[in-house]
Amino acid sequence: MALKRRVILERAAWRLRSGETVTDVAFSEGYESVEGFSRAFSRAFGFPPRDAGNAKSHWLSAPNGIHFHPPNALWVTEAERAPVADVTAVMVRHDVDDTGYLLRVAAELGEDDFHRTLMPGHVVLKWDGPEESIAQILDHMLWTKEVWLASIDGENMPPRLGLDHSSLVARHGVVAPRWVQMAESVNPSDTLIDAICDPPESFSLGSVIAHVVTFAAYRRQLVRQLLRRVGVEVNDGDPIMWLREGVE
Template sequence: MTEPTTGRDRLRELLDAVLADEDGGEGTALAAMAERAYSSPFHFSRRLSRDTGESPVALRRRVLLERAAWQIRQGSSVTDAAFAAGYRSVEGFIRAFGRAFGHPPGATTSGSGTWLPAPNGIHFHPPIHLWIESPPQERPAMDVVSLQVHHDIADTGRLIEAASGLSEEAYRRVHAPGWTVLTWDGPEESIAAVLDHLVWAKEVWCASVDGTDFPERGGDGLEELAERHRVIGPHWVATVEGIGRRGAWGDRLVDALCDPPESFVLGSVVAHVLTYAAHRRQLVRHMLRAEGVEVDHGDPIEWLQDRYGGTS
């Protein structure tokens, strides 16, 4: 998997330096860790201790013990786990393991936990990764559906902004003759058409959920489209959050705006909008690139990293 490049993640670099494999005794020398992080031992230790609440040596020792517990649970011998964790003797490993977990490594079973108490939520995650468990009060206040809904609105706004530098000819140029996303929506052959459908879909579904009249379709000029998006974006977010707050994902909406009226499960409506919005946003990106406009990937990982300062 290729990681998104959105700037340096200094904490990750420090953790990489702490956990890099190295032969030696129990734990890794602080000087060696600092050298890998291109820092002095003093500054390295101070920075990591400040950011994690745990000294580099203590963090490394704990995470490697967690890895050893996982390896033993997977069938590794105690001896192999001991040396993989950097211990020179099996006896020293057994003593350290027992103090940390409250039982000897030989008593580790498939049901045994492998995480130890940590002041920073940093734990070993198999097979070779870390898991950084955020305190509940610091976690982004959103579930996966909310994340997708917020990202869709933000990303659509960015695409409308990216298109604002185009000439009218380029904005309406046909890039995909006859292209349709959904047959009942008609062709979406240009940047203008796809962006208009991105906004229009939410206007229609909000009206259906609200029980209001079929909305009038506004213009697709960039200024008017940006204003329509500015209005419907928060409305759509509030609509989805209201469904979630009521636990109404399984409720049915009888949509009288359809001819004849149709019944839709609310959860499927939200999934429908998110599915085709994601497709349309990528379609716009292809068209913008064809017009020479540089755009990002539209990746929610990168968006969340930008929004929360690289901590996602």
């Protein structure tokens, strides 16, 4: 009951800060009188309802972290603030898991559909070359990680391996854990001077991770569109659902 009363008072404070009258708020929030509402509000906030417009927030102290969130939601705060790096880790892990999912779905395709030119002339990044088929797009999703890991680990440019489905699955099995381990262990502020580039270029490791995740997200959705075009059902790749299914 205490939770319900607190959320009601927080909602009332938000409404008052938005310009509604004390009388309207009091009765619509279930109070029998303006006086009773004013007493409850003043006890909770330390000032009367008429001063709510000057308050910096409509939140009250909440041991369980549950607050009213306008216009019709709740917000649950955590005792410990998660670092931004945790968000990066979610994006990196979702990318590699979702890529694995797409490779599994693509196993339903025949060779013709897998390699068919479905987007003639399509290029994502000019130095990567054409990405006109499902096979080519999946290849580039792996290749970009393989190349960056070679640079970061001080290795030579990796060989460009086959585009057949079994080869792509095998490559993903190798590169995915290496990529996750790198992304979660490096200092994103460190700088890589990449001698593979001609001429050599410098990149912060954080920008490298952001680059790969950004274009991987586009490519994954592109693969989904093409899979649907050839009649294969595929999920939306929503990280919200991925996290929910993983946690629950």
